[in-house]
Amino acid sequence: MKRTRTPENEERNSVGCLAMFGSLELQPEVREVVDSIVERLKTLSRKSDSEFVAVDLRLDMLDQKGCQGSKKCYGPDEIALFLKKLGFDKNSAVYLTQSRWDNSLDSLKDLFPKTYTKELIMPMDKKQKFLGSDSSEYEKVIDFYVCSESDVFVPAISGLFYANVAGKRIGSGKTKIVVPDDSASAGSELGNYISRYVSKKTHMAYSCFC
Numbered sequence: 001m002k003r004t005r006t007p008e009n010e011e012r013n014s015v016g017c018l019a020m021f022g023s024l025e026l027q028p029e030v031r032e033v034v035d036s037i038v039e040r041l042k043t044l045s046r047k048s049d050s051e052f053v054a055v056d057l058r059l060d061m062l063d064q065k066g067c068q069g070s071k072k073c074y075g076p077d078e079i080a081l082f083l084k085k086l087g088f089d090k091n092s093a094v095y096l097t098q099s100r101w102d103n104s105l106d107s108l109k110d111l112f113p114k115t116y117t118k119e120l121i122m123p124m125d126k127k128q129k130f131l132g133s134d135s136s137e138y139e140k141v142i143d144f145y146v147c148s149e150s151d152v153f154v155p156a157i158s159g160l161f162y163a164n165v166a167g168k169r170i171g172s173g174k175t176k177i178v179v180p181d182d183s184a185s186a187g188s189e190l191g192n193y194i195s196r197y198v199s200k201k202t203h204m205a206y207s208c209f210c
Contacts, residue, residue, distance in 0.1 A: 019150045025146070030138065033126050041093040041119060044114050048091030054150035055079055056097045056143070056165070061157050072158035074180045075193070079156050080108045085184045086101065086193065088112070088152075094165045095121065095150065097143040097161075099131060118142065151165070153196075166197045167205040 016069045026034065039051075045052040057079060067073035074082070083092075094108065094115040103115050109115045118131060118139065144161070147153050148168040153176070155162035166177055177195035184193065197203035 005012055026141070029126075030130075030141060033130055034142055034149075036126075037095070037118075037121050037142070037146055038149050039151070041116070041146075042093055044093040045091070049091060050089035050092040051151040052093045052095070053083065053088065053152040053154060054097075054147040055154045055156055056094045056147060056161055057156040059096050059102055067157070071182065074156040076105050077107045078182075079109045079180060080152065082180045082184055083154070084111055085186050086178070086190050087187070087190050092096065095146055097147065099139055148172070148174070150174075152178055154178050154180065156180060163197075163203070166195060166203055167208075170198065170203055170205040171208065 041052045057074075057076065061067060062073055062075055083094075090112055091114060092112055094112045096105065096108075096115065096117050098105065098117050100119045105115070105117070119127070122130065130142065143185075144165060147165045153165055153169060153172075155165070155177070169175060169177060175194075175198045177198055178190060178193050179195050181193055197205075
């Protein structure tokens with residue numbers, strides 16, 4: 001059934017869109033951390049004329065029940081091969097939402113040497129505050145903005161974070177959101193793996209900004 005658009009609905013939708021996908025003002029120090037990470041990764045990519053790719057890959061999430069036996073979640077080995085099959089340059093800078101390095105991530109670094117976690121890319125003087133035991137909320141905010149501002153976003157885990165980042169990116173015109181799939185083979189066209197949020201315009205952000 002088609003929903004009738006009234007001034008009241010329009011106002012309510014506008015407020016909802018602003019809350020979900022609008023530009024929320026960050027604390028200056030958090031904005032500084034985000035900007036430093038994004039700028040460093042973009043600089044690393046520009047040096048080799050490649051792209052800055054942000055991947056939502058958190059090892060703790062892969063161990064949860066929702067990821068067991070599900071292809072809504074992809075591990076480091078699978079993401080590394082997926083990016084390679086789609087032709088991403090080995091010199092692409094890759095940001096992972098995983099906070100600290102783990103040996104299971106080595107397969108990604110083998111194929112893409114410029115792969116970083118927050119621990120490896122964050123300015124040294126910010127780590128104690130933003131990577132401490134009580135900083136999980138800071139980490140989520142940093143991940144959200146870095147993933148929203150990268151050249152390419154790859155959600156290795158399906159869920160709310162993916163949906164929220166997609167909405168923010170759609171609102172800012174950064175629609176290069178590539179979803180992993182086992183069907184990818186060497187030489188596959190990247191366009192075949194663009195998120196349905198973008199290719200089919202199924203994300204509610206399109207009703208906000210388009």
